[in-house]
Amino acid sequence: MEKKDIIQSFKDSLFTGLIALALFGPIVGLRTSSKGEGLFITPQWGVVFLLVGLCILGRFLINLNSARKTEITFFSKFTSKFSAITEDKAKHFAITAILFAVVFPFLPFTDRYFMDVAIMILTYIMLGWGLNIVVGLAGLLDLGYVAFYAVGAYSYALIATTFGWSFWICLPLAGVFAAFFGILLGFPVLRLRGDYLAIVTLGFGEIIRIILINWYEVTNGPDGITGIPRPSFFGLPFKRSPDEGETSFHLFFNLEYSTMHRIIFLYYLILVLALITNYFTLKIRKLPVGRAWEALREDEIACKSLGVNPTNTKLTAFAIGAMFGGFAGSFFATRQAFISPESFTFIESAIIVAIVVLGGMGSQTGVVLASIFLIGITEMFRDLEQYRMIAFGGAMVLIMVFKPKGILANRKPTILMHGDKK
């Protein structure tokens, strides 16, 4: 490298440092805190200098070996190799993953904490697969998916606490309600173009949340609904001492009572629900409506001229996606036994969208990997609660910048003319 280049990149780094100083100076350097009346400022220059120093150093290093390009090629090479492997061995991978998921609760190292995390990951996988129908297949960016999750959870909670019906009756009802809301929203707005649709769905998600907070008579406002019935094992409840005339799970199977029974049952429940979602998606992709979704995603005008009704086709995608969101919601309600509007904020929608997009829109395996990655990482950084959302948002930006098609960019069409292999 020539001397001129070094001086140039040195200047460039100093400029970066100046900008970094302007960015971090006031916001990080002057922390406001309220004591009694009024606000006071606590200077934190140490942190600012550290951050500015890091920015200068980082910029300088990037300039030095112009790492930007090599980084990008390394990253995309790595991920494309990875996606090639998973594509080749997709079937093996899926079978291994399902087998692992089935035996997971009985592995020696599995404890209560692992089970909870696994249930959470599976819930997100199911939500991701549900949203994948809307975003991945039909290409409609839905930033208010959590609304359907909320509708499912609340309709399950309300039906179950009011009428006392069992989980297996409430679950489909919750799905139907969520799908109904999907149609209700979708009907007017699906004519909109991509980014407008994103904002409208976001607004819809917020409307649902505001209604949940303020409609005290039905939803009990911010206090939420408590005492939602737990699911039973086909009529056998998971209780230590069952009510009179009832047999509980551990008595029926002659087992020692353990709270893990219910957890394991919940785990299998969400696993089955998620696999149903996946199976459904894989099958519907090969039906005319699934083909129409993918065709719409690629070129709407071409579809119109070929006689596909875009609004109806999108509406089915929206309703089906919403239905699976509703199923996941009712599972969430029965697992928590308590729901409140706080669980259904915009950030949840953002997480689900991130899972679908980072997984590579339309890729079922990608959703699994992205869920494990994102939820697993945030669980690992539990102690650094405050920083984990920064890392999360940063990951979204970075992946978009370096790999806009997602980790597993699996957007090849499901059908090819003359069986061409591209």
Place this chain on the structure above:
Amino acid sequence: MEYFIQQLVNGITLGSIYGLIAIGYTMVYGIIGMINFAHGDIFMIGAFVALISFIIFGLTGVALPIILLLVLLIAMLFTACYGWTVEKLAYKPLRGSFRLAPLISALGMSIVLQNYVQVAQGARVKPMQPLISGGLEFFKNSEFIVTVSYLQIFIVILTIILMGIFTYLITKTDLGRAQRACEQDRTMTALLGINVDRTISITFIIGSSLASVAGMMFVLYYGVIDFYIGFLAGIKAFTAAVLGGIGSLPGAMLGGLLIGLIETFWAGYVSLEYKDVAAFSVLIVVLIFFPTGFLGKPDIEKV
């Protein structure tokens, strides 16, 4: 009637704030065709910078008009840095990528900015003592006295001044011409020797500065801010931009005023709890019935 006038005054004040944010959305949409989802958070950062400088200058005991001017300039400067950096880091590498990529990148940026401010400044709400107090009272003989505070007058006048400068900038200067050219055809503009990247950067800088002024007004007007204000304000300002016709600058201001009025009247006459629902419902209704807004150009999709 007096109540109506009071709501009108409040609505116009609120509308000025929304209008200033909406200009940022509409400018960016006009020039690169993306929804800058992080713009609401830029506004929030502007509010924080303004709050911090108000506290610092509050200790020095300088006269109020000088403080206001200094805070205005400082907030614009520092917030513009944020706008510029966000564009460089998150949007510029994605130019020419598929349509949803910048939107998702912007979403990530918005999450980053929100949580960054939460970590740096704490999650609690920040209250501030009112700086400009007092006002003019009208209809003193009737039951309901209409108050127009000096602060409201300040906000509206400042907005009008800024709009004047801004309109001059866009319609009369070389920079404005370059910007309008980029809006129409970026490739052709580049062929004519205009630095398109620089023009886009400047667009972000102008948009962020105006948002920071809105942030400063927000601090003065409400007296409380937290790291989350950008989300709602951003959505409402975006609604305003769409209502006025996205891409149209007078439209953004008009839309801002309308949204401010709708929200205030809804809160005053219908229900306070559901005032945010009003804004979102307006957004949905507008997009369905007038997708191009009031002053927007129809968007023709070409094959």
